[in-house]
Amino acid sequence: MSSFFLLGWRQTAICFLMLAAVGMIAATYSLIAVPIAQEFQPSRMVLMLAMTVLSGTCAVLSPLIGNLMDRYSLRAMMVTGGLLLGLGYAGLSLAASFTHVLIVFGVLIAPANVLLGPVASTVLLSRWFVVKRGRAIGIAIAGISAGGFLFPMIIQGLLDTYQWREALQLLGLVLALWTIPAALLVVNHPAEAGVQPDGASEALPQVQAEMQKTVVSPLQVLSDPAFWMIAGTVAVVTSGMKGMITNLAPLVMDAGIDVSRAAALVSTYAGCSFLAKLTFAALADRLGPRILMSLALGGFSLGLACLTQSHLGYGVIALGVGLTGLLGGFMVPMESYLAPRVFGQHVVGRAMGLLTGVVLIALLCTPPLFGLIFDLTGSYKGIFWTFSLLALVTLLFVPSLRLHPRVP
Template structure:
């Protein structure tokens, strides 16, 4: 008789869908919504960007507590609460009489929903179901961010064009509340032993891998005193922040060279498409070769993209830079999740991921405003590229200081 597929891979597919909702309807779709909000309420660009920045800060600030809750309570309850919160946030926006309620809705209920449907939640759950193939599993699930970015914005724009933005965003909220909690309740299972299984679908439980931290509870301040934690947040945070600031300005790099806006948009699409390939590829590499080497691949590819961007004077050179950016940007999230899994006990994985998310969110929040300030001050992005290149070069060198489990018993 044919054997049943390991249930962990079903969870990978479910997590991919949840990530597509959590990030596709927010980060990727926001620019479509922003145009309608600008027409309706005529706010300043700064006020509009407060929605996006506020969502990310909410994700970061709530992540340490959320990580602890994910380690202690059934994950499906937190995910369901988050999806209902997100859906209600979109409904509130559709009924909003002013831009103030729109901003508050994006930051609080939608921001909380993003946090519960993020790489923190997904990687915490999948880290229990996979050990040998953890990086691959998380890398496949992380494709949800790219798929959501491709899928939801054009659908939303079409509905908005045929009706209006309030109908479209209110309908989105209703669909999220009606569908996603049912999916989570039906399919999400916290641990393989809850179904009489073992990680990776093995016949017997494998011995727990040695880690640089025991399963004791660690406060955020205790983590900040650990070398490995500081190295992870600095190295990964620099990579995430670089990818964020480059993505936020990517289309402008082309228009600054006199290219048409559609050619700038193609650069964004190219980076997203490359992410579809490199996300699972980097996850798989994290399972089979040195995690330090994979980390160096990510930081070096992003540093290389900054170097090429800094000398780009034509569109083909921008394409080369975008290709390098796609490698690093597509692989940074599975790398992040795999690196934490290599260094910390699975029983406190959510706690550690939550703490790293807080610090890395602060890195990310700084990036776009800094890029804008550099361009406004110098009328060029060259100083931005060189600054990022220098930071990433230092971070690549610091990778050698990470202490893997075989090197030490305590970080």
């Protein structure tokens, strides 16, 4: 068995674990939001501000940290992220007010999300893979869904067994043990292990050409129309999915269904998203991004249309959640897959950081916006229809997306 097989795919497995840890943050917030809401009594909109603080802080940090990831040790950054994540959930257990909850999300959990999240995985795997990049990224990004599938059951089990503060302390310990040992196994670059990307016998022409290119400035990245096309397309789907999943438990309660069944819906969503990532891994290098983007936008639109009919019962909600996760889930790896292809591997950290920052700005208002629409209308139907139609409009621009670095 080649040393690359052991080391290269180990990096993919490490990224899978890291992304599982950060993937649970938004996916499980609706579960921990229930005892937090009972403790501090915020309005539905204020309750969702934790996700706005998370997204806003990540939007600021992603370009800065992404730029550093092109130059400094990813291993050290990921270890730091694992420590911050564990401390963050332990810190939530000490909150004396909802303001403290917001501070913990901004100071500890948000930086951990950037240090362990898709930017770091994209930078690491774009160094280790070229020909098989789509497969590696798809497998790694599946960790987001795996975390969303597994951790709701862990969290609900902890909440059912312990008081919520004790449960979050134990969750912080679980997350630290999940991430830190794995992060210590990161190899920053295949050259450190004496191997080439994809296990090639010598440096691939694509890699040599990339390394000879001049550094691209942030302004050059931001002035590229492809940048905004990617950011806008990804933002529509991911922000809509985040708004849906963070408001899922309240949506279930509003439909007259026991809140304990919301955990099963979160796991259903995550399970379908997990299958989407694995399908992406199998098909991305064969079909290309345009087909998968079209499927993602169409499936996401149909899924949210189903959720407008939540009054019809649990089955319709489950169908909408499943469609959103299964087809909309194709969009989650897309940013990581396109960044090195469209902007070049030598500046992938900078490009991914900027892309992630812009997308996260779109995510800033989505969870509280869902809550606000509910507070104003007593229903989530209007916001679901809005995002469903936005996805169909965005679909019209997919054929014109450029899929190679811009020629100077």
